[in-house]
Amino acid sequence: MNWQLEPILTRFQALVQGLLNSLPNMALGVLLFLLFWFVSGVSRRTVQALAERAGQSAGIALVFGRLTGWVILTLGLLVGLTVIFPTLTAASLFGALGVSGVAIGFAFKDIFQNLLAGLLILITRPFRIGDQIVSGEHEGTVEDIQVRATLLRTYDNRRVVIPNSELYTNRVIVNTAYDRRRLAVTVGIGYGDDIAHAKRVILETLSGVEDIRPDPAPTVLVRELADFSVNLEVRYWIDPPVRREVVESQDRVLEALKPALIEAGIDLPLPTQQVLFHDQTEETDGDRARQREGWPARESNPRPRAALRQAPEMP
Structure with missing residues (x-):
């Protein structure tokens, strides 16, 4: 089998010659893109400074500067491509992009939606x-x-x-929209404690806690008659309302309230439960012929504890 190497070498030489001929265009295109890169950075900082000088917020100035930089950088990319590839024009470039226009349209839909939402957030400033x-x-x-x-x-x-x-x-x-914030902690007292007395003790204790605003004054409200305690909601105001101050303030309030309430003789009850056996509640409990809890009735039943206590002892 005879290999024809001459056509292959000819094509390879043509490719190398074409690459060498395009090197000046490639260098010029890269140089132009770098120039546009530099101009985009300068323009971004300039627009950002002008927007801040015009009274716009730092966020709006930052986004306007970024948009300006992206527009100039995109323009530089197009110019560089047309220099490197002289046959490439803007019409042919957009025509090539139109081949996958549906997918690109969906992608740009999300991009422009987020871009518009970002601009509205910066303008309306929520x-x-x-x-x-x-x-x-x-x-x-x-x-x-x-x-x-x-x-x-x-x-x-x-x-x-x-x-x-x-x-x-x-x-x-x-959380930081305003310069002060109301906080609340819950304290449970016993059912036998005097609610008014507990409120007075809590308010007197809060007056000595650091960083609590005297105006508006703290308040104590009965929020719930719970299973084992009367729950009081202690409300107070602080500033500034950042997260660290919120957590530290709640820590100081609870740390101060616990010994103050105990010293005042106010109970801080724990969860308790009372367990009654099935035949300890009513006289009919344990008599499955008459009880109401759904046990199957039968004639031969053990006697309930109440009946056993009342029955005379056998000799």
Whole structure:
């Protein structure tokens, strides 16, 4: 079998020659892209500074700067590709993209939805960078509002990436929206204790706890007559309302209330249960012919304990 190497070598030489001829275009295209990269960075910082100088928030200025940088960088990519590939035009590029237009359309739908939601979040300002929010099962501090998603740092030092459209359309609790916050702890006292006396002791104790605001004044309300205690809800206000201060404040309040209530003679009851045997409650219990608890009736039954106690002893 005769191998024709000459056509293969000819094609290889043509490919090498074409690559060598395109090296200047490739170098020029890469240089232009790097130039646009530099311009995009300068433009991003400039737009961000101008937006902050115009009175916009840091979040809005950051997003506007990023959008400007992405637009210039995309333009630089298109220019670089047209220089490297002279036959490639904008019309042919968009025509090639149109081949998979359906899939790209769905992808850009989510991208533009999150982008628009991020812009609306920054403009309407339901929360800002640095706020502590609760979204669904996640709670933490807002670290950044990006084009696609918002970065949330949880209190156990984990990062949660939440799409902007989800934050904009769902409920979000902003814990740091106001400069003060009302907290509440529950204290249970015994049924035999004087409720008014317990309230006075609690309020006097709260007056000496650190960081509790005197205005609005703390309040104590009876919330529930529970199984083994009367539950009192102790309400008080603090500022600032960040998570660390909330947890530390509740710790100080409960640590102060426990010895104060015990010293005042107020019971802090534990859960208790009373267990009665089946034939200790009623005279008919244990008599399966007459009892009401659903045991099958029969004629030969052992006598209940109450009947045994009343019966005379056998000689």
